[in-house]
Amino acid sequence: MTAPIETTGATEATPEALVEGVDKSRIEGRSLGRIAWMRLKRDRVAMAGGVVVVLLVLIAALSRPIQSIFGLDPNKLNQDLVDPSLSTPYGSFGGMSWDHPLGVEPRLGRDIATRILEGSWVSLLVAFGATMVAVVIGTVLGVIAGYYGKWADTIISRTMDTFLAFPVLLFAISISAALQGGAFGLKGLQLHIGVLIFVIGFFSWPYIGRIVRGQTLSLREREFVEAARSLGARGPFILFRELLPNLVGPILVYSTLLIPTNILFEAALSFLGVGIQPPQASWGGMLSSAIDYYQVDPMFMVVPGVAIFLSVLAFNLLGDGLRDALDPKGRR
Amino acid sequence: MKLRSKSAAMLAVAVSVALTVSACGGGSNDDGEGEGEGGGAAANAAIDKVLNASDKKGGTLVYESADVPDSMDPGNTYYGYMWNFSRLYARSLMTYAPGPGAQAAEPVPDLAEGPGEATDGGKTWTYKIKKGVKYEDGTEITAGDVKYAVERSNYARDVLSLGPNYFAQYLQNPDDYKGPYKDKSEEGIASIETPDDHTIVFKLDQAFQEFDYLVAMTQTAPVPRDKDNGSDYQKNIVSSGSYKFESFDLDKSATLVRNDQWDPKTDKIRKQLPDKIEVRFKVNPETIDKNIEAGKTHVMFDALGVTAQTQSQMLRDKSNMLDNPTGGRLTYLAMNTQLAPFDDVNCRKAVEYAVDKDSSMRALGGEPKGDIATTALPPDVPSHEAYDDPYATEGSKGDVDKAKAALKECGQPDGFDTVLTARTERQDEIDNATAIQAALKKVGINAEIQKFPGGKYFTDFAGSRKWTQDNKAGLYMMQWGSDWPSGYGFLQQIANGGALGESGNTNISYLDDPEINKLLDDSIADPDKAARAKAYAEVDKKMLETAAIVPLSYFKVLHQRSDKVTNLVVSQAFSGQYDYLNLGLK
Numbered sequence: 001m002t003a004p005i006e007t008t009g010a011t012e013a014t015p016e017a018l019v020e021g022v023d024k025s026r027i028e029g030r031s032l033g034r035i036a037w038m039r040l041k042r043d044r045v046a047m048a049g050g051v052v053v054v055l056l057v058l059i060a061a062l063s064r065p066i067q068s069i070f071g072l073d074p075n076k077l078n079q080d081l082v083d084p085s086l087s088t089p090y091g092s093f094g095g096m097s098w099d100h101p102l103g104v105e106p107r108l109g110r111d112i113a114t115r116i117l118e119g120s121w122v123s124l125l126v127a128f129g130a131t132m133v134a135v136v137i138g139t140v141l142g143v144i145a146g147y148y149g150k151w152a153d154t155i156i157s158r159t160m161d162t163f164l165a166f167p168v169l170l171f172a173i174s175i176s177a178a179l180q181g182g183a184f185g186l187k188g189l190q191l192h193i194g195v196l197i198f199v200i201g202f203f204s205w206p207y208i209g210r211i212v213r214g215q216t217l218s219l220r221e222r223e224f225v226e227a228a229r230s231l232g233a234r235g236p237f238i239l240f241r242e243l244l245p246n247l248v249g250p251i252l253v254y255s256t257l258l259i260p261t262n263i264l265f266e267a268a269l270s271f272l273g274v275g276i277q278p279p280q281a282s283w284g285g286m287l288s289s290a291i292d293y294y295q296v297d298p299m300f301m302v303v304p305g306v307a308i309f310l311s312v313l314a315f316n317l318l319g320d321g322l323r324d325a326l327d328p329k330g331r332r
Numbered sequence: 333m334k335l336r337s338k339s340a341a342m343l344a345v346a347v348s349v350a351l352t353v354s355a356c357g358g359g360s361n362d363d364g365e366g367e368g369e370g371g372g373a374a375a376n377a378a379i380d381k382v383l384n385a386s387d388k389k390g391g392t393l394v395y396e397s398a399d400v401p402d403s404m405d406p407g408n409t410y411y412g413y414m415w416n417f418s419r420l421y422a423r424s425l426m427t428y429a430p431g432p433g434a435q436a437a438e439p440v441p442d443l444a445e446g447p448g449e450a451t452d453g454g455k456t457w458t459y460k461i462k463k464g465v466k467y468e469d470g471t472e473i474t475a476g477d478v479k480y481a482v483e484r485s486n487y488a489r490d491v492l493s494l495g496p497n498y499f500a501q502y503l504q505n506p507d508d509y510k511g512p513y514k515d516k517s518e519e520g521i522a523s524i525e526t527p528d529d530h531t532i533v534f535k536l537d538q539a540f541q542e543f544d545y546l547v548a549m550t551q552t553a554p555v556p557r558d559k560d561n562g563s564d565y566q567k568n569i570v571s572s573g574s575y576k577f578e579s580f581d582l583d584k585s586a587t588l589v590r591n592d593q594w595d596p597k598t599d600k601i602r603k604q605l606p607d608k609i610e611v612r613f614k615v616n617p618e619t620i621d622k623n624i625e626a627g628k629t630h631v632m633f634d635a636l637g638v639t640a641q642t643q644s645q646m647l648r649d650k651s652n653m654l655d656n657p658t659g660g661r662l663t664y665l666a667m668n669t670q671l672a673p674f675d676d677v678n679c680r681k682a683v684e685y686a687v688d689k690d691s692s693m694r695a696l697g698g699e700p701k702g703d704i705a706t707t708a709l710p711p712d713v714p715s716h717e718a719y720d721d722p723y724a725t726e727g728s729k730g731d732v733d734k735a736k737a738a739l740k741e742c743g744q745p746d747g748f749d750t751v752l753t754a755r756t757e758r759q760d761e762i763d764n765a766t767a768i769q770a771a772l773k774k775v776g777i778n779a780e781i782q783k784f785p786g787g788k789y790f791t792d793f794a795g796s797r798k799w800t801q802d803n804k805a806g807l808y809m810m811q812w813g814s815d816w817p818s819g820y821g822f823l824q825q826i827a828n829g830g831a832l833g834e835s836g837n838t839n840i841s842y843l844d845d846p847e848i849n850k851l852l853d854d855s856i857a858d859p860d861k862a863a864r865a866k867a868y869a870e871v872d873k874k875m876l877e878t879a880a881i882v883p884l885s886y887f888k889v890l891h892q893r894s895d896k897v898t899n900l901v902v903s904q905a906f907s908g909q910y911d912y913l914n915l916g917l918k
Contacts, residue, residue: 084698279766296644
């Protein structure tokens with residue numbers, strides 16, 4: 001990946017122009033970005049995914065302000081809208097109305113639209129946070145393993161194998177259950193989100209780590225790296241100035257693809273009752289409480305299901321498009 | 333999801349009693365007052381009378397269960413439906429006869445000729461055992477078999493740990509008897525005497541006037557010593573009742589057939605109607621509902637009631653094929669009376685006023701799942717007495733002003749933070765906690781909900797004094813039903829301060845009120861039944877006065893009834909389940 005461009009850029013660099021060469025490679029990088037962007041723009045499906053992703057991020061970021069502007073409260077009970085003997089909302093489609101465009105929950109009568117809105121920032125925050133944790137750990141350890149090789153590689157690679165073999169779900173369930181109440185100076189919602197980010201991120205770094213290690217392995221034998229080394233460049237310089245810029249592409253692609261996985265993971269944990277705790281809204285939690293009503297009040301299950309589905313699909317489409325766009329061997 | 337872990341923790345009396353849905357008594361439903369098209373009987377027809385009373389014999393009665401029982405062994409089970417069902421193959425000294433309303437909650441002699449004779453002020457209980465009662469293999473049942481059954485079920489907790497152990501609690505045990513599996517001597521425990529083959533004498537440490545209820549537990553059903561193989565006995569149970577096992581396949585099914593050695597002359601309660609009784613385990617609950625509707629299955633074995641789906645459909649269609657009785661259980665909010673700020677009665681009163689019981693009842697699943705409660709004893713537990721609710725609010729919706737006034741009096745005018753616990757596998761309990769959290773927030777009390785697995789709720793969390801103190805957790809969601817149908821059976825475990833320990837508490841209000849303790853201790857020694865009932869009603873009132881609990885709902889269960897079954901009646905002795913003893917087929 002990115003081989004021809006980098007090779008040209010690096011071989012052209014003369015010793016005196018080394019500083020300038022860095023500059024040059026930045027220009028090359030930019031043009032690489034421009035090429036990728038042009039390719040991406042031509043990919044309508046990826047662009048559609050991208051638009052949805054941007055919208056999602058906007059919604060999630062503005063979730064709380066939107067709520068306070070419109071006076072929405074995701075935990076407000078509207079039990080007068082729920083039939084006390086059936087436990088399901090009055091009216092059709094789960095109690096849809098102008099006040100409650102997506103209906104209300106059975107039993108408690110909380111507004112579903114508001115809860116979806118409130119759940120969006122939880123889902124995305126956990127997904128982004130966990131991905132960030134995974135990317136940081138994965139990149140650092142992947143580069144070290146790939147560049148230094150030998151025993152560093154052996155240790156890190158075996159650690160990655162261990163993590164991949166770990167029963168993540170069981171671990172997540174037990175750690176979430178054990179950490180109720182308070183830990184690390186965090187309490188309540190902060191704690192639950194923190195635990196989720198940690199657990200999910202801590203167990204998905206090997207995926208990124210392996211890819212980065214593989215890329216580093218092939219890059220470190222390249223001429224431009226050898227050239228830098230022959231000019232007296234040391235480990236850290238080569239790592240940060242020569243290798244990392246060339247790893248940005250794959251890292252970007254795989255983290256975009258890791259985000260939807262993490263959204264699903266968060267939903268799964270909340271679904272199992274060990275993620276976000278009530279009454280805080282989360283998509284997985286909503287899905288889980290909808291099970292009891294899937295026949296008599298299907299809307300309650302459809303809405304969070306669609307929310308999860310759309311966001312996962314959008315991130316995947318964008319990620320696929322990015323991979324195609326950043327792949328120099330791509331035909332477009 | 334649906335972890336519904338059915339752990340039969342021995343300490344957590346409530347865990348198992350609560351999971352085996354139950355109840356009895358007169359709940360009435362708006363739907364279907366008239367005669368229905370389908371079955372001919374109205375909704376709730378099996379609550380106030382025995383429906384389709386009949387002596388017709390024959391057929392195969394089919395039960396289906398969503399789960400498996402802890403054990404089929406009558407000496408090793410804590411599930412209400414197993415106490416109910418095992419009477420078919422196990423005759424205890426006393427038992428409960430099928431019947432509507434309070435009459436089912438009165439123990440009647442079964443293996444015994446009559447109720448126990450109390451001497452020594454209620455410390456010694458003597459039962460005469462009927463002559464000529466035989467096991468399925470034709471050998472006669474003797475007092476020694478009953479003694480052995482009590483020994484194995486109560487004194488060998490390492491082998492049989494699943495049932496209650498009230499006998500071990502109340503019987504004298506000066507020599508520290510270790511149970512029949514360790515102590516192989518013929519004599520057994522000294523405090524149960526068998527002067528002849530048809531007399532059995534129990535000697536207690538203290539006067540206990542409700543001993544007839546204890547011997548009505550299935551643990552007094554005789555077990556032949558030479559056929560007993562510990563926890564595996566459930567696979568080769570020797571029947572003393574009207575039916576015997578033809579086959580039992582753990583986790584799959586059980587088939588019972590008529591026991592030809594059972595003699596109706598020795599038994600006034602049992603009818604022996606169907607030719608065969610089949611129980612199928614681990615069937616999807618929705619499948620069970622559909623099978624009952626289609627007539628392929630007759631009764632839901634574990635009596636959990638219909639699924640939410642079926643409930644909505646049946647109520648929407650105004651079906652008559654349902655019974656919606658109360659279950660002798662109370663859903664309530666317990667407050668830790670030994671933890672600040674709840675150690676101040678005014679802070680507890682603030683919660684009493686703040687809680688919106690109407691909202692809580694709706695969160696639990698609405699009218700079919702419970703009636704709004706104002707007392708500790710549910711109306712279908714004998715000795716329940718209605719009285720004016722000291723914390724009545726308009727429409728039971730809570731009163732913010734009164735709550736705030738009470739908060740001021742306890743020196744917390746701005747409210748405070750606390751923790752509210754609920755059990756993970758119970759979605760309705762979590763929804764209920766959510767409703768309570770919302771109501772408390774209105775008066776400034778911020779309760780953080782924390783969920784814990786039901787199997788450890790009493791041992792490690794709400795019932796552990798250390799945990800509650802360390803985590804400043806003062807509020808607990810709770811549901812309670814009694815092990816025997818009396819005020820004492822209900823209250824003793826949730827109000828008696830004398831029994832408080834470090835963990836495993838079911839008295840999670842940590843209530844230790846000398847007056848209540850004395851009332852309970854005195855009343856159980858009082859032979860006058862009416863006076864006892866009065867004392868229990870008194871305890872009920874005092875629990876509310878001290879604001880130790882906020883009663884939320886009287887639990888109700890919604891059964892789907894099959895129109896093919898005869899002698900259907902909801903039993904108060906088995907917390908609102910159909911009485912399984914004499915069910916037959918049309």
